[in-house]
Amino acid sequence: MELIFSKLLTQTDIERRLSVPxxxxxxxxxxATDHRCFDLQVKDTGDVVWSFRCIRRDGVYAKPVFSKGWLEFVYxxxxxxxxxxxxxxxxxxxxGDVPYRIEVKRKILRLM
Known part of the structure; x- marks a missing residue:
């Protein structure tokens, strides 16, 4: 598999939308018809398919975000x-299969 990106989630990522590189x-x-948004399907480690709307925002700060579908995954x-x-x-x-995969890695708390 080819790594696309990884990210430590912020409070904004889990409450509103995921900002991606x-x-x-x-x-x-x-x-070609819509260069600002698309729906990305990803499969999790349990083989469940999720659909995230990826939107590239307008303006100077044109960073892409996962919006629709992202919060359902978070919850x-x-x-x-x-x-x-x-x-x-x-x-x-x-x-016909989903080429993208998503994996969650939990923050581990050390008790010492």
Missing amino acids: TRILYLFPYT AKGLKACDKIVVYKAKGVVE
Whole structure:
């Protein structure tokens, strides 16, 4: 699998939307008709498919965000600030399957 990005989640990421790195935009399936948004399907480690709307905001700060669908994932997984997500693109995916994968890595609290 090819690593697309990983991110330690912030409070904004778990309460509103997930801000993703601008440098990865070329890896995603924008269409010629709508270069500002698309729906990205990802499969989690339990083989559940999730759909996130990826929007590239206008203006000087044109950072892309996952909006629609993202909070449902956050609530279903019980994500908290400082948890980490990792997004991969699988290689050799069969046509019709979802090529993107998402993995959650929980923040580990050390009791000492």
